[in-house]
Amino acid sequence: MTKIVEVNSIESYIGQFPAEVQQILREIRQVIKEAAPEAEEKISYQMPTFYLNGNLVHFAAYKNHIGFYPAPSGIEKFKKELSKYKSAKGSVQFPLNQPIPFDLIEKIVRFRVAENQALREK
Numbered sequence: 001m002t003k004i005v006e007v008n009s010i011e012s013y014i015g016q017f018p019a020e021v022q023q024i025l026r027e028i029r030q031v032i033k034e035a036a037p038e039a040e041e042k043i044s045y046q047m048p049t050f051y052l053n054g055n056l057v058h059f060a061a062y063k064n065h066i067g068f069y070p071a072p073s074g075i076e077k078f079k080k081e082l083s084k085y086k087s088a089k090g091s092v093q094f095p096l097n098q099p100i101p102f103d104l105i106e107k108i109v110r111f112r113v114a115e116n117q118a119l120r121e122k
Helices: 010-014 019-035 071-077 102-121
Strands: 040-044 047-051 055-061 065-069 086-088 091-095
Touching (some): 010 019, 010 040, 010 047, 019 055, 019 065, 019 102, 055 071, 071 102
Antiparallel strands (some): 047 055, 055 065
């Protein structure tokens, strides 16, 4: 059984994984930061989280995949592009043995930024 380590920053979260996974996590983090420069970084549900007028997206590393959590609306909006990945109502799994779709992650984050900003303006 894997020991869950309490983390209090995205950097400490990333640091607990093997180097090749750290590299992927850092790239995902950078893509999100560029797509949502005003978002606040934090740890929520023991996962790296970006927050902008509410939770924007979460991501997490697992043994065989990266979990990406853009809320149900983010999955629904991009369901065609995400169809080749295992997904659920609010999550998608990107296998570690396949290229990570950084461009798609960026599109989903930009969608979620617009969505959360629209909610704030109501």
